[in-house]
Amino acid sequence: MNGADTAWVLVSTALVLLMTPALAFFYGGLVRSKNALNTMMMSFVSLGFVGVAWALLGFSLAFGKGNAALGGLGHAFLSGVGLEAAPGLTIPHLLFMAYQATFAIITAALISGSIVERMRFGSYVAFVTLWSLLVYAPVAHWVWGGGWLATLGALDFAGGTVVHVNAAAAALVAALVLGRRKDYSRQAILPHNVPFTLLGAGILWFGWFGFNGGSALAANGSAALAFVNTLLAPAATLVAWTLLDLSRSGKSTAVGAATGIVVGLVAITPAAGLVSPLSALVIGAVAAFPSYFGILWRARTRLDDSLDVVAAHGLGGVVGALLTGVLAQKAWGAASDGLLFGNPRQLLVQLVACVAAVAFSGGLTFALLKAVALLSPLKAARNEEGLGLDVSQHGEEAYTSGEGAILVLSEARPAAPQGSAAPLVAEAGS
Numbered sequence: 001m002n003g004a005d006t007a008w009v010l011v012s013t014a015l016v017l018l019m020t021p022a023l024a025f026f027y028g029g030l031v032r033s034k035n036a037l038n039t040m041m042m043s044f045v046s047l048g049f050v051g052v053a054w055a056l057l058g059f060s061l062a063f064g065k066g067n068a069a070l071g072g073l074g075h076a077f078l079s080g081v082g083l084e085a086a087p088g089l090t091i092p093h094l095l096f097m098a099y100q101a102t103f104a105i106i107t108a109a110l111i112s113g114s115i116v117e118r119m120r121f122g123s124y125v126a127f128v129t130l131w132s133l134l135v136y137a138p139v140a141h142w143v144w145g146g147g148w149l150a151t152l153g154a155l156d157f158a159g160g161t162v163v164h165v166n167a168a169a170a171a172l173v174a175a176l177v178l179g180r181r182k183d184y185s186r187q188a189i190l191p192h193n194v195p196f197t198l199l200g201a202g203i204l205w206f207g208w209f210g211f212n213g214g215s216a217l218a219a220n221g222s223a224a225l226a227f228v229n230t231l232l233a234p235a236a237t238l239v240a241w242t243l244l245d246l247s248r249s250g251k252s253t254a255v256g257a258a259t260g261i262v263v264g265l266v267a268i269t270p271a272a273g274l275v276s277p278l279s280a281l282v283i284g285a286v287a288a289f290p291s292y293f294g295i296l297w298r299a300r301t302r303l304d305d306s307l308d309v310v311a312a313h314g315l316g317g318v319v320g321a322l323l324t325g326v327l328a329q330k331a332w333g334a335a336s337d338g339l340l341f342g343n344p345r346q347l348l349v350q351l352v353a354c355v356a357a358v359a360f361s362g363g364l365t366f367a368l369l370k371a372v373a374l375l376s377p378l379k380a381a382r383n384e385e386g387l388g389l390d391v392s393q394h395g396e397e398a399y400t401s402g403e404g405a406i407l408v409l410s411e412a413r414p415a416a417p418q419g420s421a422a423p424l425v426a427e428a429g430s
Contacts (some may be wrong), residue, residue: 002090004219009091009099012214016102019207020047020109026200026258027113030307033192034388035117036398042112042124042317049125050108050132054101059172061137068148089217099214100140107163108132113307117189118181118385121393123376127368131170135364139166139357151338153326154353155346157226158215160321161269161353163374168314169361171305177369178378180304182327182385194254201258205234208265212272222333226272230265244292257286259312263291266316271324274334279327283320285311290315318354325350 004081024043031039050058060075075081078097086096108128115124129277142149144154156162183189212230216223241260245252267287268280275283294311305311325347328334369378384392391397 001085001266002218005090005094005217007090008219008223009095009214009217010028012210013095013099013102015207015210016099016106016214017207019102019204019211020044020106022200022203022207023106023109024200025196025260026204026392027116027196027307029193029196029200030191030255031116032189032388033399034154034390034397036192036390037396038121038389038393039112039116041121041394043109045121045125046105046128049129050105051101051130053132054104054137055097057098058104058133058137058145059097061133062104062140063097063138063145066141066145068151069111069142070138070147071145085421086137091217096217098316099217101149102233103159103211104132104136104140105165105166107136107159110164110167110309110313111174113309114175114305116306117389118306118379119174119178120377120380121389123372123378124374127174127372130368130372131365135170135361136162136166141246142356143353149353149356152352153349154272155334155336155350156270156321156353157273157324159268160213160266160317160324161357164266164269164313164317165357166361167316168310169358170365171209171309171316172303173362173365174369175305175310177366180302181306182382184304184407185226185302190253194258198254201261205230205261205265208234208269212269216273222273225277228277229268229272229275232269232277233280233284233287234261234264236281237261237288240285240288241292244288251334257262259291259295259308263287263312263316266313267320267323269317270321271300271327274324274328274332276327276329276332279329283323283327286323287316287319321350321354322347 022041024040027043028036028040056077057073059081060073061071064071064076066072081093081097083092083094085091086093089096108131111128111131112124140162141147143154143162144150154161167427182191208230209227213223213227216226236394238257238260239413241256241263242252245256263282264287267283271280271283291311294315295308298305298308298311324338326339328338329335329341330337336346339347372378380389380392
């Protein structure tokens with residue numbers, strides 16, 4: 001056990017946990033005001049349901065002794081997970097479990113960005129809880145738990161494949177299964193609070209230092225490298241994204257800046273502790289292009305990926321994973337060199353890892369959504385969409401005008417006699 005390593009991972013765990021509320025603000029600002037609370041709750045609820053599922057079963061399925069495809073149940077209900085050092089590490093086993101829990105929590109929450117403003121909340125909770133156990137945990141085991149991708153030599157320092165490609169594949173399938181929002185392509189669907197989105201992006205960047213730097217699982221040079229690369233890559237993406245905006249329209253948008261930061265963070269995640277700082281700048285700059293043009297292309301299609309999870313996390317994650325296979329260096333801590341340094345096989349391994357994650361996550365996501373749909377409808381009714389999911393799913397409003405509550409009450413009760421509006425307004429306000 002090492003005190004400095006333990007202290008750093010304790011701090012990193014708190015930083016990564018903060019990323020889920022940050023994601024709530026990032027996503028919440030991008031939707032219409034009538035869906036702001038529902039969108040934010042889709043992130044917050046993961047803190048509870050996925051966190052508990054991880055402690056009871058998910059951690060064991062990901063990191064318990066098993067086979068090449070799945071961990072065993074040796075650590076179910078935290079059996080054998082105590083204050084002793086985690087296998088091969090210098091931090092408590094219990095702390096390692098908690099750190100990994102924060103990854104499972106935010107990965108599940110990422111999916112919500114593709115189906116906000118139209119999925120019933122109860123069905124969503126059931127889906128993400130099951131997804132964290134049946135999809136996220138196995139993929140984490142493949143890469144980080146000694147599974148078949150680890151044996152193959154896949155490099156994923158902090159979750160490019162395990163987190164972002166995995167979640168984006170699920171997001172794509174979920175968007176296709178649920179279908180479009182009723183207003184999609186019929187009217188402009190605009191962000192209601194861009195400062196929320198900027199705040200969320202800023203706190204995400206702050207928390208990402210724990211996401212990437214903490215993945216060294218020690219207070220050492222690898223953590224310092226990942227920390228610096230987490231600073232540089234999003235900075236390069238922000239520059240590239242801003243220049244793309246200016247060259248295309250003559251204006252630099254705040255939503256674009258926030259999105260560019262997130263794309264850069266996503267792209268550097270698999271490479272953070274494996275490439276030089278100059279390579280991190282390259283990864284960040286290159287990642288801006290496919291994600292930027294992917295968002296423009298998606299807007300012209302019938303795919304209603306509400307908050308562009310596929311373009312930001314999917315394309316950003318794939319670009320980062322593949323460039324890890326190009327730019328990784330043993331001199332900077334990688335287990336093997338990349339294509340640019342004499343090892344073309346590494347790029348092929350990275351491609352295999354991405355394809356495997358997409359196929360597994362996409363297929364299982366489709367099956368889980370269909371299974372949940374047998375028990376509860378997935379999509380909110382059209383009148384609930386029109387009213388807004390804040391009121392219809394939570395009985396609350398982000399901004400208390402009272403109009404939504406009045407509408408709910410008026411729809412649920414017989415028409416009131418003329419002159420009786422005042423008591424109804426009073427009841428709604430209370």
